[in-house]
Amino acid sequence: MRSYTKTAIAFIIPPFIILALTVFYPMVYSLYISFHKWDLKSPATIGKFVGLDNYSYVLSSSEFISSLLNTLIIVGISLPISLILSLGIAVLINQKFRGRRILQAVLLIPWAIPSVAGGVIWKWIFNPNYGVVNAILYASGLIEKYIAFFSDPWLARIVVALAFIYKGVPFGALLLLAALQIVPSDIIESAKIDGAGTLRTFINVTWYWIKPSFLVLLVLRTIEAFRLFDEIYVLTYGGPAGATTVLGWQIFLNAFSYLRFDFGSVISYFLAMVTVSLSLIYMKIMGTKEVLGK
Amino acid sequence: MNKKMLKRIAKKVIIYILAAIVFLFLTAPILWTFISSLKYEADLAVEGINLFPRLGWTVFNYEIVFNLRKATELPAEAGSLFSYAQFLNAVSRYVIRSIFNTSLIGILTAIINIILAGLAGYAFNRFSFPLKTTSFMTIIALRMIPGLAIIIPLYITFKNLALLDTYVAIILAHLFYTLPFSIWIMTGYVWSVPKEVEEAARLDGCTDIQILFRIVFPILLPGIAAIGVMSFMFSWGEFFFAMVLTKSYDVRTLPVILASALEVGEQFVYGPVNALATISIIPSIAISLLAQRLLIAGLTKGAIKA
Numbered sequence: 001m002r003s004y005t006k007t008a009i010a011f012i013i014p015p016f017i018i019l020a021l022t023v024f025y026p027m028v029y030s031l032y033i034s035f036h037k038w039d040l041k042s043p044a045t046i047g048k049f050v051g052l053d054n055y056s057y058v059l060s061s062s063e064f065i066s067s068l069l070n071t072l073i074i075v076g077i078s079l080p081i082s083l084i085l086s087l088g089i090a091v092l093i094n095q096k097f098r099g100r101r102i103l104q105a106v107l108l109i110p111w112a113i114p115s116v117a118g119g120v121i122w123k124w125i126f127n128p129n130y131g132v133v134n135a136i137l138y139a140s141g142l143i144e145k146y147i148a149f150f151s152d153p154w155l156a157r158i159v160v161a162l163a164f165i166y167k168g169v170p171f172g173a174l175l176l177l178a179a180l181q182i183v184p185s186d187i188i189e190s191a192k193i194d195g196a197g198t199l200r201t202f203i204n205v206t207w208y209w210i211k212p213s214f215l216v217l218l219v220l221r222t223i224e225a226f227r228l229f230d231e232i233y234v235l236t237y238g239g240p241a242g243a244t245t246v247l248g249w250q251i252f253l254n255a256f257s258y259l260r261f262d263f264g265s266v267i268s269y270f271l272a273m274v275t276v277s278l279s280l281i282y283m284k285i286m287g288t289k290e291v292l293g294k
Numbered sequence: 295m296n297k298k299m300l301k302r303i304a305k306k307v308i309i310y311i312l313a314a315i316v317f318l319f320l321t322a323p324i325l326w327t328f329i330s331s332l333k334y335e336a337d338l339a340v341e342g343i344n345l346f347p348r349l350g351w352t353v354f355n356y357e358i359v360f361n362l363r364k365a366t367e368l369p370a371e372a373g374s375l376f377s378y379a380q381f382l383n384a385v386s387r388y389v390i391r392s393i394f395n396t397s398l399i400g401i402l403t404a405i406i407n408i409i410l411a412g413l414a415g416y417a418f419n420r421f422s423f424p425l426k427t428t429s430f431m432t433i434i435a436l437r438m439i440p441g442l443a444i445i446i447p448l449y450i451t452f453k454n455l456a457l458l459d460t461y462v463a464i465i466l467a468h469l470f471y472t473l474p475f476s477i478w479i480m481t482g483y484v485w486s487v488p489k490e491v492e493e494a495a496r497l498d499g500c501t502d503i504q505i506l507f508r509i510v511f512p513i514l515l516p517g518i519a520a521i522g523v524m525s526f527m528f529s530w531g532e533f534f535f536a537m538v539l540t541k542s543y544d545v546r547t548l549p550v551i552l553a554s555a556l557e558v559g560e561q562f563v564y565g566p567v568n569a570l571a572t573i574s575i576i577p578s579i580a581i582s583l584l585a586q587r588l589l590i591a592g593l594t595k596g597a598i599k600a
């Protein structure tokens with residue numbers, strides 16, 4: 001480890017300038033706004049100090065609470081399913097069979113496509129009049145008439161969750177696959193020789209090796225779920241009757257529909273705090289000392 | 295045939311069945327959109343599963359999306375002339391421009407990412423300086439802050455700086471998302487390059503800058519490529535900032551145009567919308583297949599230990 005402070009600072013400063021402009025300053029500004037009245041519809045009162053009024057108003061409002069609930073519901077539906085699917089796909093690709101390379105190649109596709117395009121795909125598939133899901137359910141006799149998926153609160157949430165699962169599964173599978181590939185094969189062999197079945201070996205041996213990655217994935221997916229926006233914009237626009245209005249959508253509504261920057265900032269801060277505390281857990285799991293050359 | 299062999303065959307069969315299901319789950323939704331993009335409106339607006347179109351396959355939707363045909367050229371009974379005309383007017387004329395905008399923003403963001411993250415990643419691993427750990431942790435924590443959480447002040451700031459409706463605004467916003475991630479990956483890559491190589495070069499009389507450009511950068515090429523590709527892919531698909539920070543079609547990107555295509559008229563014009571979605575998907579799929587190894591290395595390195 002050498003110390004070339006000047007060079008180091010010259011190398012580090014440019015990203016910090018950009019991040020200062022795009023994050024540090026906005027975060028401080030946003031804090032300032034959240035303590036003031038900032039209603040674009042009444043310009044004369046903008047900037048009036050109101051203390052914690054915005055916080056007490058927003059955090060106890062039914063809109064905020066229901067958007068928090070909606071977020072938790074969608075996280076609750078999508079997280080377990082996407083983790084299980086990721087793990088299943090990772091275990092599958094880790095087997096030796098012809099075509100696993102092809103499977104691994106297409107695995108990236110749902111992750112790679114633009115989220116708006118992903119939304120369009122699901123919107124078309126679940127179309128209430130001409131969607132293929134309706135056609136299949138009808139043809140197989142499971143439904144008697146076509147379902148308007150986006151008019152039912154729970155079905156709309158499920159479709160949004162599905163879009164989120166579809167996009168997120170590949171990353172999780174890759175992460176777990178990378179973890180599976182470093183499990184020492186001799187340990188697995190010896191467990192099998194000792195008479196442990198496949199499932200036992202997995203729970204007692206493999207799980208120990210992939211647990212850190214699984215925890216990382218759990219935290220990352222939760223953070224991503226709190227950022228959900230694009231799919232909702234395309235699929236439901238927060239509806240029906242606010243059923244898919246998640247926290248992010250509530251910020252968007254307050255800022256660009258109700259023009260209440262003060263209320264929007266309060267929710268923004270709430271959202272930032274949630275994700276930052278989750279990311280602290282994430283960093284704790286990973287540890288960064290090694291990378292920094294210590 | 296003994297029991298063991300039977301069990302092995304059964305296992306193989308199960309694996310292939312599962313693999314086929316997973317393959318379908320991953321590709322079928324996208325394929326369905328692609329197939330639908332090759333049908334006339336009249337063949338899409340029908341109930342029931344109809345894989346094969348009555349009027350035959352067509353690239354008419356693509357010609358509409360790229361503004362190469364007039365709505366009046368639509369064959370009789372192939373769809374609503376009015377909705378095609380509306381689509382042409384509200385969406386098609388902005389498509390080529392938006393593809394150009396998206397590519398330009400993606401390439402510029404990628405280049406800036408490579409340069410800044412390359413330098414910062416090097417400094418974070420190789421030098422010691424005050425507040426090093428704190429500043430690194432700050433960058434990593436920033437990676438997690440949702441764009442939604444900063445959009446209000448960012449919007450006001452960009453408005454005050456007269457940056458709304460410019461490429462600069464979108465690029466800066468994309469850097470906010472990609473730069474922390476790039477620095478994180480780059481620091482990991484630098485960590486994997488042995489210091490001895492540099493020390494040998496220093497003994498031969500190379501300066502820091504020479505070492506960086508002649509020795510370190512070439513070794514870090516996979517990392518640089520990974521950052522470039524991932525940053526481009528992010529910009530290509532990013533929607534939220536690109537929508538909120540712009541109003542003018544001169545700078546709007548493809549995802550914004552695609553989202554706006556859903557709001558044409560009373561209901562969406564299925565054929566052209568599926569065609570436009572396919573157009574936005576193709577580069578992503580191409581890159582993800584071509585740069586598969588880079589992406590997998592980048593993604594897994596970025597998330598677990600570098």
